[in-house]
Amino acid sequence: MDINARIAARVSALRQERGMSLDALATKCNVSRSMISLIERGQSSATAVILEKLATGLGVLLSSLFEDQQPQANPLIRHRDQPEWRDPQSKYLRRDISPPNTQSPIRIVEVLFPAGARVAYETAAREIRVQQQIWMLDGSIDVTVGTTQYALDTGDCLAFPLNQPTAFHNPHSKQARYAVVLSTDAPTT
The missing domain is CATH 1.10.260.40 (lambda repressor-like DNA-binding domains)
Known part of the structure; x- marks a missing residue:
C-alpha cells in the first residue's frame, strides 16, 4: 500500500x-x-x-x-518492508524500523535529515507518557526541547520526555542521520 x-x-x-x-x-x-x-x-x-x-x-x-492496520504475527520486519515516508516540507526521510502492530512499548525510527532542514513540533502533553532518545548515527543537528537547545554530534544520545515542544534543525552543509527510540507506558496503538 x-x-x-x-x-x-x-x-x-x-x-x-x-x-x-x-x-x-x-x-x-x-x-x-x-x-x-x-x-x-x-x-x-x-x-x-x-x-x-x-x-x-x-x-x-x-x-x-x-503502520499497516493488519495484525502482525511475525516479530521480524525486513529492511525492504520497513515503511519510509518523506516530509513534503523539510524533505526529511523517516523509516520505521520496529515491526508493526507488536504490543511492545518501544518504537525505533531512523531519520535522514537534510542539510538546512528544520522541523518544529508544537505538541506537548500527551495522554500516555512517552520517553524519547535521539542517537546521532552520522552528522550533527541541533535539538531544542522546550527552551533548551542541544548540539548533537555523531555518537551523542539525548534522552527526554516527550511532553513539550521539540524542534530539530540541521544548520550544517551535510545530511544528518539519527535514530529515534520511543518508549511508552502502554502499547503505542
Whole structure:
C-alpha cells in the first residue's frame, strides 16, 4: 500500500475507533477539519508537523500513523518492508524500523535529515507518557526541547520526555542521520 494511502486509512480508522467526528479531532489537535478530511481521503501529503498534531490528538505516537492496520504475527520486519515516508516540507526521510502492530512499548525510527532542514513540533502533553532518545548515527543537528537547545554530534544520545515542544534543525552543509527510540507506558496503538 502506498504510504499516503496507509496514513489516510490509519488516521480514519483511529479517529473512528475513538468515536471522534472530524470536528472533534480538529478541535482536539488544532488542525482544520478540511485538512483532516483531505488527509483521510489521501488527497493531501501532510507535513510531519500536521501528522504529529493528529497523532497527539488521537493519543498515539507519530509512528503509529505509518503502520499497516493488519495484525502482525511475525516479530521480524525486513529492511525492504520497513515503511519510509518523506516530509513534503523539510524533505526529511523517516523509516520505521520496529515491526508493526507488536504490543511492545518501544518504537525505533531512523531519520535522514537534510542539510538546512528544520522541523518544529508544537505538541506537548500527551495522554500516555512517552520517553524519547535521539542517537546521532552520522552528522550533527541541533535539538531544542522546550527552551533548551542541544548540539548533537555523531555518537551523542539525548534522552527526554516527550511532553513539550521539540524542534530539530540541521544548520550544517551535510545530511544528518539519527535514530529515534520511543518508549511508552502502554502499547503505542
